Amino acid sequence: MAKTLFDKVWDSHVVRSVKDGPDVFFIDRHFIHEVTSPVAFLGIESRGNTVVYPERTFATADHNTPTINQHLPVADPLSANQLNALENNAKKHGISHWGLGDKNNGIVHVVGPENGITLPGATIVCGDSHTSTHGAFGAIAFGIGTSEVEMVLSTQCIMQPKPKSLRINVNGTLGLGVTPKDVALYIISKLSTSGATGYFAEYAGNVFTEMSMEGRMTVCNLSIEMGARGGMIAPDEKTYEYLKGRSQTPKGAAWDKAMKYWETLYTEEDAAFDAEINFDAAAIEPMITYGTNPGMGMGVTQSIPTAANAEGGAATYKKSLGYMSFNEGEAMIGKPIDFVFLGSCTNGRIEDFRAFCSIVAGRQKADNVTAWLVPGSHKVVDQIKAEGLDKIIESAGFVLREPGCSACLAMNDDKIPAGKLSVSTSNRNFEGRQGPGSRTLLASPLVAAASAVEGVVTDPRTLLAS
Amino acid sequence: MAYDKFNVVTSTAYPLPIENVDTDQIIPARFLKATARVDFDKNFFRDWRYHPDGTPKADFPLNKEVYKGSKILVGGRNFGSGSSREHAAWSVYDFGLRCVISSAFADIFKGNCLNVGVLPVQVTGVFADKLLDAIMADPKTEIKVDLPNQTVTLVATGESQPFDINSYKKDNMLNGFDDIDYLKNIENEIAAFAETRPF
Numbered sequence A: 001m002a003k004t005l006f007d008k009v010w011d012s013h014v015v016r017s018v019k020d021g022p023d024v025f026f027i028d029r030h031f032i033h034e035v036t037s038p039v040a041f042l043g044i045e046s047r048g049n050t051v052v053y054p055e056r057t058f059a060t061a062d063h064n065t066p067t068i069n070q071h072l073p074v075a076d077p078l079s080a081n082q083l084n085a086l087e088n089n090a091k092k093h094g095i096s097h098w099g100l101g102d103k104n105n106g107i108v109h110v111v112g113p114e115n116g117i118t119l120p121g122a123t124i125v126c127g128d129s130h131t132s133t134h135g136a137f138g139a140i141a142f143g144i145g146t147s148e149v150e151m152v153l154s155t156q157c158i159m160q161p162k163p164k165s166l167r168i169n170v171n172g173t174l175g176l177g178v179t180p181k182d183v184a185l186y187i188i189s190k191l192s193t194s195g196a197t198g199y200f201a202e203y204a205g206n207v208f209t210e211m212s213m214e215g216r217m218t219v220c221n222l223s224i225e226m227g228a229r230g231g232m233i234a235p236d237e238k239t240y241e242y243l244k245g246r247s248q249t250p251k252g253a254a255w256d257k258a259m260k261y262w263e264t265l266y267t268e269e270d271a272a273f274d275a276e277i278n279f280d281a282a283a284i285e286p287m288i289t290y291g292t293n294p295g296m297g298m299g300v301t302q303s304i305p306t307a308a309n310a311e312g313g314a315a316t317y318k319k320s321l322g323y324m325s326f327n328e329g330e331a332m333i334g335k336p337i338d339f340v341f342l343g344s345c346t347n348g349r350i351e352d353f354r355a356f357c358s359i360v361a362g363r364q365k366a367d368n369v370t371a372w373l374v375p376g377s378h379k380v381v382d383q384i385k386a387e388g389l390d391k392i393i394e395s396a397g398f399v400l401r402e403p404g405c406s407a408c409l410a411m412n413d414d415k416i417p418a419g420k421l422s423v424s425t426s427n428r429n430f431e432g433r434q435g436p437g438s439r440t441l442l443a444s445p446l447v448a449a450a451s452a453v454e455g456v457v458t459d460p461r462t463l464l465a466s
Numbered sequence B: 001m002a003y004d005k006f007n008v009v010t011s012t013a014y015p016l017p018i019e020n021v022d023t024d025q026i027i028p029a030r031f032l033k034a035t036a037r038v039d040f041d042k043n044f045f046r047d048w049r050y051h052p053d054g055t056p057k058a059d060f061p062l063n064k065e066v067y068k069g070s071k072i073l074v075g076g077r078n079f080g081s082g083s084s085r086e087h088a089a090w091s092v093y094d095f096g097l098r099c100v101i102s103s104a105f106a107d108i109f110k111g112n113c114l115n116v117g118v119l120p121v122q123v124t125g126v127f128a129d130k131l132l133d134a135i136m137a138d139p140k141t142e143i144k145v146d147l148p149n150q151t152v153t154l155v156a157t158g159e160s161q162p163f164d165i166n167s168y169k170k171d172n173m174l175n176g177f178d179d180i181d182y183l184k185n186i187e188n189e190i191a192a193f194a195e196t197r198p199f
C-alpha cells in the first residue's frame, strides 16, 4: 500500500504494537527544559531507574530565564531552583546541558534545529506542546507530558496510538506582507482550535516548498493550535542545505548514508489520508487575532465577527470578547496598543528579526508602546549583530533583549500587565497567558513592527508600499 | 507517580459549561515553578477561582459549597487544549477529581489524564449538555462512571451512554498501573530495536 511521509516515519519507529492499545514508539531525540522535567527525574529516582540513553536527550534552560542581565544570578528563587534542578539532573545523568549564558542556549525549539539535532525522519519529543516545530524537517515531533518525559528518560519509548493523517495543501501566490505566520493563523481560523484534534498534519503545496526553513518551522510550530498533535513537511534540498555542517548533524559517510534514507521521505502518489483540505494562497491576508484562542483570527482589515456566527457557541464567544474588552463588529485596525512582543519559538528566528527591521528601519517606535524584542537563541543574537540589524533596532528606539521564552508564557519577569493590550508574535492568546489579565493579539512580525511604530493596530502593507 | 485504582465512581459533579478550556486556565504558568508535585490543587483554575486579591469568586462552580467533594467535572467541548503541561492533569487529580466528562478533549491533555489516574470520558454533545443541565438544575444530581462496563449514567433517570477506552489503558486504570511498568518489562526488546536506528 502506498505510504505517506508520516506513515514511513511512524512505522519505522514502532517497537511493537499492543493489542487494542497504543504502539511502543521509539524516540530518537528528546529535549528537556527546566519546567516539565524535574518531577520526571524525581520519578526516576523513586523507582530506582536510570537514564538509558543520555546521549539522546538534550537539556536547555529557556522557559524561566530572565531576558536582561543573564550574567547575574537569577533573582527569583523559584526560577533559580528549577534552573539548578535542570543543571544538576543533567550532570548527574550525563545529559548535555546548555544553561543560561551558554553560547548554545536558547529556546528549545530554536536551538534544536540550529545545532542539527533535529533531523529528517527522526522522532522527537519534548515536554512542550510546540515541539511540533521540528516537523519542518520531516521529523515526527510532538509535545508530551511529564510522565512521558520520565518514560523517555528511563526507556527511550513512549506509548502512543498512531494518530489519523491529514494533508493541508496551500497553493498559489502569497500577497504582499503575508508571512508564514499568517498562513498558519489563517488555517487555524478556518479549522478552529480543535479542528485537527486526533490528526497529524502534513503541509503540502507550492507555498510550503517555496518557504524558507524558518518559515516552515513557524507553520509546523502552530500545528498544535488547531488541535493537531503535530505537523510535518517533506524534506528537500532546502532542508539538507540548512542542516549541512551544523554541529550535531551526521558528517562524511554518515551524512551520505543519512541522505539515502532522507530521500525516501515523501508521500507516495497514491497514498491516502484520513482527511485532506485545500486552501488558496491568494485568499490569505496579514492576520490578527481578536479573542482568547488562536482560532479567533481574521484578516487585519476585517471586523470582529458577530456571536451569531461564532464557532464554539455564543456564550463562550461573548466571554472571550468580554475578556478582551472588544465588541462584535468592531474593526481591529486603529486600536491603540500598549505592548509589542517579538520573539518565541514561533517567531524568534533571524528571518523574523529581518522582517521586523524591514518595517522599523528609518522609523521610530511609538511613544505609547513598550516593546520587548527577544531573540530565540544566542546564535540568533549573533546573526542579528552580524547583519547589523541591531543598529536598525536601536536607532528606531527599540532594545534587543537576551534569549528565552520570555513573554510567550510570562514565567519570568516579562509579564504584560493586567488590561494592557499587546501585539505578540508568539503562539497563544489565552486569558492571562502573557501575565494575569493581559490581552494578546497574535500576529506576524510585520504586523507587530507596523503596530509598534504607529502605536495602533496597523496593516503592514500600508508601510511596505510607501 | 502512583495513583488510586479506578473502578466505579458515583458522585455529584461540578459543571463547567465553557468551551475550549485551555491548560493555561487549568493551571497558569506562574504556578509551574515547583520541582516537586506540591500545591497543584490550590492553584487549580487559579484565575477563574480567585480575584487578584486572593478572595474566592463566589459564582465560579468550583467554589460553590453545593458541589464540594464532587469527584467528577463536566466541561464544555475541546477541554484541555493548549499547553502540554501535565501539571494541569495533576491539579485535576490533586483537587480530588477522578473523572472529566466532555464532548471532546485535546489529545495531549487526554493522554496526560490517563497517565495520572484521571479518566477522560468522551460523550456526545447532546448527552454532555443533558448532564450539564441536570447538575446545574439540581447540584445533588449524581453521575455514575462505570469503567469496567464503560458506561456513564445519570443516576436519577437511568439515562446512560457508553464511552471508548482502549483495553490496555483500561487495564492500567483498573489496576493503578502505568506505562513505565510495561516498558521496563520489555527493556531487552527496546534495546535490540535501538541498535537498528541510523541516528
Ligand code: SF4
Residues within 6 Å of the ligand: A062, A063, A107, A108, A109, A128, A130, A344, A345, A346, A404, A405, A408, A409, A426, A427
Ligand atoms: S517560546 Fe513559548 S511556546 Fe515556545 S517553548 Fe517557550 S514557552 Fe513554549
